[in-house]
Amino acid sequence: MSESKMEENKTNENNLSEKLISKIKNYFEERSIKKAVLGLSGGIDSAVVLALLVNTLGKENVTAILMPNSKITKDSSTKDAENLAKKLGVEYFIVSIDSVLEVFEILPWKQNNTAKANLNARARAVVLYNYANSNNCIVAGTGNKSEFYLGYFTKYGDAAADFFPIGALLKKEVRLVAEQLNIGPEFLDKIPSAELWENQEDEKELGLSYSVIDELLPLILKNKEIPKGKEDAAAKLKKIIESTSHKREQPVIITF
Incomplete structure (x- = not known):
């Protein structure tokens, strides 16, 4: 890579948070x-989205809802989320x-672990849209590009x-934006987890680290050559x- 290209990439990285804020601002202005x-979980993704929205809309126009499951959600996650909101x-x-979640215990069939885990995310979506409908606002998603292509949602x-502010960012880029927005180490150093069941960790479930995913995903999407030694992971x-x-x-929609 040429020196000028390296400098261009560095500049783009330095301006990443500013570019996102500008894009988000345009999104809201175009739609009035x-x-x-x-939903603020205590993880890095939702922390970054919250900070971006505050920088874009102003704190008076942003609401965060923390939705713990007492059997699964760590107290530290709720505490970190609450402290950031404050x-x-x-x-x-x-x-x-x-x-x-208790309502679904009356269902007359056996629910597997996947169905039970997904209820957490779907219950939270219902709460978010209830608030959005009641307060004339839209729901900001907190998913990133790495999760999107893995179907990890x-x-x-x-x-x-209604929109995904960090949906075009790889996990490593989310971390970069977090640093630029002064998101604290309690988020940056946290092991990624959707907390859909007790002691769940993203990378263990996926069987791949985010560093490997973020290295290989762009190559796969662009049909580029995979580095030697990474073929199995790819x-x-x-x-x-x-x-x-x-x-x-x-x-x-089935057409005929």
Whole structure:
């Protein structure tokens, strides 16, 4: 890579948070929308989205909703989320989803672990849209590009949103933006987890680290050569992408 190209890439990285704020601002202005709500989990993705929205809309136009499951969500996650909301000065609510989940215990069939785990994300989506409908605002999603292509999200759960401020960012780029926005180490150093069940960790579940995913994903999407020694990881990643393709598609309308 040439020296000028390296300098250009460095400049782009340095301006990443500024570019995102500008793009988000344009999105809201073009649609005459003034307010947004998001689910704040205590993880780095939602922390970055909250900070971006505050920088774009102003703290008075952003609401964060913390939605713990008392059986799964770590106290530290809720504490970190609450502290960030206080630091940024946004309105926030803590809404336990326990009672929402209890309703599904009456279903007359056996629910597997996947169905139970996904209920957490879908219950949170219901709460977010209830608030959005009641307060004339839109729901900001907190998913990133790495998760999107891995299908690492719940249909009609955390995938239910009106726009995704960091949806074009790889996980490593989310971390970069977090640093630029002065998001603290309690988020940067946290092990990634969707907390859909006890002691769940993203990288263990995926069987791949985000560093490997972020290295290989752009190459796979652009059909570029895979580095030697990374072929097995790339094959695994391709298989995940293919098997979750239905999660990235709109519902099919059967025509005749």
